[in-house]
Amino acid sequence: MNILFTAEYDEALIEEVKQLGDVHIQGWAKGIGKLSEKELIPLVDNVEVIVTSYDDITKAIIDAAPKLELIFCTRATPVNVDVDYAQEKGIKVLFTPGRNSDSTAELTIGLMLSIARKIPFAYKQLKKGNYTASSNKGNRAKEGLKRDVVWGVGPQSPYVVFKGIELKGRTLGIIGYGSIGRRVAAIARGFGMRILVFDPYVSNVDVDTLITEKVGIEELLIESDFISVHLKVSKETENFINKSSFAKMKDSAYFINCSRAAVVDEEDLIEALRTKQIAGAGLDVFSTEPIPESHPFIQELDNVVITPHIAGATTDVLTNHTKMIIQELDRFKKEEPLLYEYKQ
Structure with a gap:
């Protein structure tokens, strides 16, 4: 079995992949980056399997690979x-659902903590030299008192400026209760949060517990202190969160998005943050990526925490999908039913 392998992988597991066929490592797997159609075509003439992460596998690539059986x-x-074209040609397409669910769920909670406790803002000020002392003076206690370590008292002290809120006792609204949404809920329960879920494709039986409840979207928007979106992009979900949604939220609510920017009307979100219609946001995705340096999230707004689309960027994700590749290639070789075949 000839395998063109351009995906990232766990180096500790690559030998197991090589035991399943003749593996030709190229592109992103070698740190070269995404390959163009022109670069890929000469590489696929004799391959039966293509394993990729980001390369565009177009009609031209498929036509250039007469022996191709699996993508x-x-x-x-x-x-x-x-x-569509691959399936028309009888080529199976596999994917890796859930490979980065834990990674994304953890970053979601990380953004919630960051915006709720103002962690990045406090860090930034300390790195700029604010709230610091000119020398190491120590903290000597007055006679009869025990040593104290207060950074300052008053309206401009960090204890006041960076005063946040706890997650415990707050309500988290989760929009989309798939693999990632469920993991976010599991972690949030550990913080003592109440969970509201909106997902028309999930039954109440799969959601409802003493602290988790399936509700309508309007109730979720109105009651939640934090709202986290975990939706795939479709005609139904594009701009699902918009001006009307933000108008229903509490002015103390925080909005979190680690799914896709297209499910939110970004201009409406900017206006909601600008006018303090909501308290803040934690975002990993944007309508244009990389985000422009002049974007309001960078240049203007002080109530948003942003990261550069790194929710799935952990070494554990590579381990997960490498294991999935090994398992599926083994099943494919043995002509057993495949677990991760993608169906349109």
Whole structure:
């Protein structure tokens, strides 16, 4: 089995992949980056399997690979593969659902903590030299008192400026209760949060507990202190969160998005943050990526925490999808039913 392998991988597991076929490592797997159509075409003439993360597997690539039987895309959705044409040609398309669910869920909680406790803002001020002392003076206690370590008292002290809120006792609204949404809920329960869920494709039986409840979208927006979106992009979900949504939220609410920017009307979100219609946001995705340096999230707004689309960027994700690749290639070789075949 000839395998063109351009996806990231766990180096400790690559030998197991090589035991399943003749593996030709190229592109992103070698740190070269995403390969163009022109670069890929000469590489696929004799391959039966393509394992990729980000390369565009187009009609031209598929036509240039007469022996191709399997395309394995190490993503939650194979958006960079012409799935319709592949299936028309009898080529199976695999994907890796859940490979980065824990990673994304943990960053979601990280953004919640960051914006709720103003962690990045406090860090930034300390690195700029604010709230610091000119020398190491120590903290000597007055006679009869025990040593104290207060950074300052008054309206401009960090204890006041960076005063936040706890997650415990707050209500988290989760929009989309799939693999990631469920993991976010599991972690949030550990913080003592109440969970509201909106997902028309999940039954109450799969959601409702003493502290988790399936509700309508309006109730979720009105009651939640934190709202986290975990939706795939579709005609139904594009701009699902918009001006009307923000108008229903508490002015003390925080909005979190580690899914896709397209599910939110970004201009409406900017206006909601600008006018303090909501308290703040934690965002990992943007309508244009990389985000422009002049963007209001960078240049203007002081109530948003942003990260550069890194929710799935952990070494554990590579381990997860490498294990999934090994398992599926082994099943494919043995002509057993595949677990991760993508169906349109």
